[in-house]
Amino acid sequence: MSALASGVLFASAGSKFGVAMASGLVTGCVYGLVALGIVLIYRANRIFNFAQAEFGSVAAFVSVAFLDGLGPFPKLPYPVALLFGLLAGAGAGLLTERLVIRPLFRASRATLLVATAGTALFLISAQAVILGVQNIHVFRPVAPKTNFSFFGPVGGTHSYTFGFTQIDIVIGIVILAVVGAWFFRTRYGQAVLAVSEDPTAASIVGISTSRISALTWTIAGLVGAVAGVLYAPVKGALTPGFMTGIGEVGPLVFGLVAAVIGGMTSLPGAFVGGILVGIIGSIAGTYIPTSVPGGEQVTLAAVLILVLLVRPTGILGTET
Numbered sequence: 534m535s536a537l538a539s540g541v542l543f544a545s546a547g548s549k550f551g552v553a554m555a556s557g558l559v560t561g562c563v564y565g566l567v568a569l570g571i572v573l574i575y576r577a578n579r580i581f582n583f584a585q586a587e588f589g590s591v592a593a594f595v596s597v598a599f600l601d602g603l604g605p606f607p608k609l610p611y612p613v614a615l616l617f618g619l620l621a622g623a624g625a626g627l628l629t630e631r632l633v634i635r636p637l638f639r640a641s642r643a644t645l646l647v648a649t650a651g652t653a654l655f656l657i658s659a660q661a662v663i664l665g666v667q668n669i670h671v672f673r674p675v676a677p678k679t680n681f682s683f684f685g686p687v688g689g690t691h692s693y694t695f696g697f698t699q700i701d702i703v704i705g706i707v708i709l710a711v712v713g714a715w716f717f718r719t720r721y722g723q724a725v726l727a728v729s730e731d732p733t734a735a736s737i738v739g740i741s742t743s744r745i746s747a748l749t750w751t752i753a754g755l756v757g758a759v760a761g762v763l764y765a766p767v768k769g770a771l772t773p774g775f776m777t778g779i780g781e782v783g784p785l786v787f788g789l790v791a792a793v794i795g796g797m798t799s800l801p802g803a804f805v806g807g808i809l810v811g812i813i814g815s816i817a818g819t820y821i822p823t824s825v826p827g828g829e830q831v832t833l834a835a836v837l838i839l840v841l842l843v844r845p846t847g848i849l850g851t852e853t
Contacts, residue, residue, distance in 0.1 A: 553819040554812055559699050559767070561811020562706050565804035566760035567776075567788025568795060570753040572803040575792070576729035577749040578638075580645045584629060584653040586776035586785035588754045589761020592622030593771060594660050596762055597670045604663075611675070619758045625656065626754015630747050653785075657774035664773070672765035674698040698766040705763050709756070725749055760784065782830060787814070790833055794840050796850020805849060809836075 567586050574582040596618030602608030609617070633648050640648075664670060675698050716722040727735040728745045736742050761776055764784060768775060777785045787810050795806025813836055814829045821828030840847065 549819065550816070553816045557812035557815030558808065559702055559811070560764075560815065561791075561808040562702050563760050563764045563767075563784055563807070564787040564791045564810050565807025566706075566709075566756055566763070567784050568791035568803035568807045569800060570756040570760075571788055571792045572795075572797055572800055573729075573749060573753050573756070575797050576800075577725070577746060578634065578645075579642060580634070580649065581789075582753065583646065583650040583777075583785070584656065585649075585753060585757050586760070586778075586783065586788060587653040587656045587774065588622040588625045588757030589759075589764065589776040589784070590660060590771075590774055591625045591656055592618040592758030592761040593672060593765035593776070594618075594664060594670070594773075595621040596765070597672055597771065598664070600673060601670070603670075611673075615762050618762050619755060622758020622761060623751050623755040626757065627747060627751040629754070630750035634750070635743075635746070653774075653777055657777065657779065660773035670771050671769055672771055674766040674769075675701055702763045702767075705759060709759060721745075721748060725752070787811075787833075790837050792847075794837060794847055796847025798851050799847065799849040802847055802849030806847070 567589070570585040570588070571582055574580055574585065596614045598604070598606040599609040599614035599617050600611065629649070629652050633652055634645065637645055637648055674696060717726060724735070724740050724745050725748060727738075727740060728742055728749075732742050735745070757776075764776065765771060772779065775783065777783050788807065791806035791810040792803050793806070794809060795802030795804070797803075810833060814833055817832035818829040821832070825831075844850075
């Protein structure tokens with residue numbers, strides 16, 4: 534093999550790996566947001582929230598309804614439609630806490646887990662009834678005619694082509710990280726952390742655990758909504774429950790895996806876990822032959838088991 538052919542081969546292999554890394558990083562950001570909401574609720578209430586991803590589906594469908602002027606919804610500009618979608622996701626989180634979690638809070642954790650799963654099914658059914666199962670709704674990408682690329686020309690075999698949709702995901706994550714860092718330094722942010730650490734001690738010093746619980750679920754709903762409106766343009770055609778995954782493995786499953794890998798007690802760990810799940814899954818999907826069904830899921834399951842065997846609390850988790 535000539536030196537030129539060897540150089541082309543290695544460049545191609547490097548580009549292929551780079552494309553897998555870039556693609557996994559983008560989807561990993563979405564998984565990390567879902568995992569972040571799951572861990573936030575788990576720390577506050579010790580509940581596995583199976584409705585977390587569905588807050589994102591609600592936000593995406595409300596945004597589409599305003600973008601396209603569906604039914605009674607007026608047609609609004611892109612930023613305003615997204616804002617209404619985010620508010621809908623946050624509202625779904627608050628209503629879940631008020632109408633489902635609070636009346637059942639003294640029930641067993643297993644009962645609450647089933648209640649969150651029931652909430653997810655209710656939200657999926659509501660989307661199907663309001664928007665229709667047969668109607669395909671497409672979430673328009675941001676500036677669809679603008680493309681950039683890494684590792685080669687736009688549309689190349691071993692290049693990663695992206696647009697403002699993917700750029701917005703990165704920008705959205707950065708903004709959310711800055712806002713989150715600021716919020717957890719405020720009085721209310723410190724109260725959320727205090728209740729998540731020790732609800733009894735927090736109530737003794739005068740913190741209303743009831744109000745903080747409502748605030749925590751609202752924040753979790755907002756985080757899920759951000760994940761939904763960021764992932765929806767990448768997904769394109771939306772179906773009811775696309776964030777939970779109906780008939781396919783959706784962001785909810787990957788978010789749960791990310792939360793466990795990163796650590797169910799660590800907010801930064803949850804997001805790191807999401808990035809790792811996205812990158813590992815993308816690399817597995819790139820290099821495992823298509824003749825091996827479910828190669829990505831099998832690889833992630835193996836990584837999850839390995840992490841649990843080596844460090845049961847997760848990468849950045851601690852004993853509770």
